[in-house]
Amino acid sequence: MIQVEAITKRFGEIEALKGISFTARDGRITGLLGPNGAGKSTCLRVLYTVLKPDAGRATVDDIDVVTEPIAARRKLGVLPHNAGLYPHLSARENIAYFGELQGLSSSELQPRIEALLERLELTEIADRRAKGFSQGERTKVALARALVHGPSHLLLDEPSNGLDVMATRSLRRWLRELKQDGQCIILSSHIMQEVTALCDDIVIIAHGQVVAHGTAEELQEKFGETSLEEIFVETVART
Amino acid sequence: MKSPILTVCRKEVVENSRDRRTIMSTLLLGPLLVPALWAFMINVMVSQTLSDADEAISIPIVGQTNAPNLVAFLRRQGVEPTAEIENLEDAAAAVSAGRQEIVLVIEPEYALNFRAGGDARITLVFDQSRTRTGASTRRVKALLDAYAGQLRVMRLQARGISPLVLRPFTVDEYDVSTATGRSVLILGVLSYFLLLATLMGGFYLAIDSTAGERERGSLEPLLTVPATRAELLLGKMAATICYMMLSLALTVVGFAVALRFAPLEELGMASNFGLLVALKIIVIVTPIAPLGAALMTLVASFTRTYKEAQTYLSLVLLVPTLPLIMATVLSVRPDLEFMWIPSLSQHLLITELIRAEPLNLVHLVISISCSLSAGVLLAWIAIRLYGRERLLG
Numbered sequence: 001m002i003q004v005e006a007i008t009k010r011f012g013e014i015e016a017l018k019g020i021s022f023t024a025r026d027g028r029i030t031g032l033l034g035p036n037g038a039g040k041s042t043c044l045r046v047l048y049t050v051l052k053p054d055a056g057r058a059t060v061d062d063i064d065v066v067t068e069p070i071a072a073r074r075k076l077g078v079l080p081h082n083a084g085l086y087p088h089l090s091a092r093e094n095i096a097y098f099g100e101l102q103g104l105s106s107s108e109l110q111p112r113i114e115a116l117l118e119r120l121e122l123t124e125i126a127d128r129r130a131k132g133f134s135q136g137e138r139t140k141v142a143l144a145r146a147l148v149h150g151p152s153h154l155l156l157d158e159p160s161n162g163l164d165v166m167a168t169r170s171l172r173r174w175l176r177e178l179k180q181d182g183q184c185i186i187l188s189s190h191i192m193q194e195v196t197a198l199c200d201d202i203v204i205i206a207h208g209q210v211v212a213h214g215t216a217e218e219l220q221e222k223f224g225e226t227s228l229e230e231i232f233v234e235t236v237a238r239t
Numbered sequence: 240m241k242s243p244i245l246t247v248c249r250k251e252v253v254e255n256s257r258d259r260r261t262i263m264s265t266l267l268l269g270p271l272l273v274p275a276l277w278a279f280m281i282n283v284m285v286s287q288t289l290s291d292a293d294e295a296i297s298i299p300i301v302g303q304t305n306a307p308n309l310v311a312f313l314r315r316q317g318v319e320p321t322a323e324i325e326n327l328e329d330a331a332a333a334v335s336a337g338r339q340e341i342v343l344v345i346e347p348e349y350a351l352n353f354r355a356g357g358d359a360r361i362t363l364v365f366d367q368s369r370t371r372t373g374a375s376t377r378r379v380k381a382l383l384d385a386y387a388g389q390l391r392v393m394r395l396q397a398r399g400i401s402p403l404v405l406r407p408f409t410v411d412e413y414d415v416s417t418a419t420g421r422s423v424l425i426l427g428v429l430s431y432f433l434l435l436a437t438l439m440g441g442f443y444l445a446i447d448s449t450a451g452e453r454e455r456g457s458l459e460p461l462l463t464v465p466a467t468r469a470e471l472l473l474g475k476m477a478a479t480i481c482y483m484m485l486s487l488a489l490t491v492v493g494f495a496v497a498l499r500f501a502p503l504e505e506l507g508m509a510s511n512f513g514l515l516v517a518l519k520i521i522v523i524v525t526p527i528a529p530l531g532a533a534l535m536t537l538v539a540s541f542t543r544t545y546k547e548a549q550t551y552l553s554l555v556l557l558v559p560t561l562p563l564i565m566a567t568v569l570s571v572r573p574d575l576e577f578m579w580i581p582s583l584s585q586h587l588l589i590t591e592l593i594r595a596e597p598l599n600l601v602h603l604v605i606s607i608s609c610s611l612s613a614g615v616l617l618a619w620i621a622i623r624l625y626g627r628e629r630l631l632g
Contacts, residue, residue, distance in 0.1 A: 050463065100241065
């Protein structure tokens with residue numbers, strides 16, 4: 001479970017996060033929905049410990065991401081926005097590198113990598129250098145890299161960015177499977193359809209604040225509108 | 240559990256070994272090209288010096304019949320007279336047009352004036368603005384002086400006067416420099432090339448593992464693994480040091496081989512570049528590797544793109560040359576007070592070594608510890624800066 005309590009973050013003049021709070025439960029996919037520049041990425045960066053919040057608290061299974069970042073990272077699988085691979089390493093080596101850095105021994109690592117390659121349909125390109133990979137292949141390898149240590153929590157920043165229809169479908173299927181395994185998944189997106197199709201809980205963020213929070217049904221009940229898009233436009237416009 | 244430093248270092252070494260750019264600069268440019276170029280330069284220098292001194296030259300001489308003895312003297316000294324030019328005007332025109340380098344004109348009254356003991360005249364036509372012809376002009380002038388000297392002695396003797404009258408004292412040259420010592424001039428640039436090759440060895444890796452990593456978008460995922468940023472950066476620096484050491488070792492071998500093809504003996508020089516000297520040179524230059532790696536990583540970490548990093552690092556490569564230029568201009572002696580300066584101290588120690596003088600251990604220890612301390616300091620700054628949030632850009 002990931003809990004975010006009143007996090008603020010300022011970059012010079014710009015107040016990127018103005019006290020964001022929400023909870024992401026295990027076995028559910030939580031979607032951070034918001035327009036570009038709303039603070040989704042900043043929020044995720046605080047959660048995966050590369051940024052420190054100015055105030056507020058965030059925990060991953062009760063581990064504080066600010067005071068115990070290393071312990072928190074062991075629980076997190078992270079797919080940052082436009083994540084890149086090492087072009088001179090093969091898909092397998094790219095994944096293995098992160099596995100080693102996660103502290104896995106090679107005897108633990110080998111079966112895990114094989115299982116991931118199998119599951120994400122990467123076996124064919126496993127030993128090819130990442131240099132010539134398509135965007136879809138890159139995202140798959142980056143996802144495998146994020147999952148190599150078997151994290152209980154998964155943070156994905158705009159994961160379907162640049163993917164074609166087929167790749168997006170596969171990605172959704174895997175995320176649902178991971179949810180079935182009991183993972184706590186947070187993903188950010190500015191695309192309404194994606195969030196509706198995939199997420200159990202939706203957190204709408206605009207101008208660094210949470211403007212609405214709940215399941216798709218709860219939100220519709222609360223706002224009395226039919227489509228999430230209208231809710232989104234309405235809530236963003238009101239702030 | 241394996242240290243993340245080792246994991247990062249190994250991965251960077253493996254990944255960069257597959258990068259053509261890194262391999263070119265580490266394994267080819269420094270170790271092969273530089274020593275080869277250097278040996279070639281020495282060969283050209285030697286062949287020029289030798290050819291200038293001994294090669295026969297042919298020179299048009301106007302009025303050869305007026306001074307047959309002089310012409311015979313010049314011929315004995317390797318100057319072949321030709322008769323293609325008729326008079327002074329043609330000579331001046333030919334030289335200024337560049338058709339001839341130099342023309343000697345003997346006046347028609349030469350024999351008459353010579354016999355009368357009067358003012359016999361020879362005109363040397365040359366173009367001072369053509370530097371290429373300077374050597375032959377000097378040579379002909381020297382030959383004419385020598386001939387005049389011979390005549391002077393004979394004339395004085397004919398009058399019963401000792402030729403020593405015209406020579407109040409004699410200067411004897413006594414050069415104490417050893418054959419090895421003289422070679423320092425040429426071998427001096429060697430220390431510069433060694434430092435440069437060492438830095439070049441880590442150049443692309445330092446960029447690729449920092450600015451390159453950020454540009455590719457692999458930095459952010461890397462920062463989410465359970466390792467501290469200090470560990471990640473130390474691993475990257477360790478990999479850079481590995482490549483720099485490899486480049487240094489190969490360059491030393493390259494120079495050892497190149498010296499076999501450099502005709503130092505013909506210049507009256509000797510080289511003592513054996514296995515022991517090679518090892519000592521590696522010991523002397525090694526502390527530059529961590530210092531350079533820290534410096535390059537520090538600079539490359541804070542540039543936005545690969546291109547920007549390349550630009551700044553090219554400037555960084557000039558840094559070690561500054562003390563060397565100072566040393567050459569001021570002709571610095573290898574004193575204790577210079578041993579704390581990285582790159583200068585290495586240059587001075589290598590020069591001492593090539594001079595075949597015993598290595599001063601105190602100097603060596605100070606040089607090594609100061610360079611290493613500077614490296615540690617820079618690494619510390621790099622780690623501090625690497626921890627900043629702005630790193631992500």
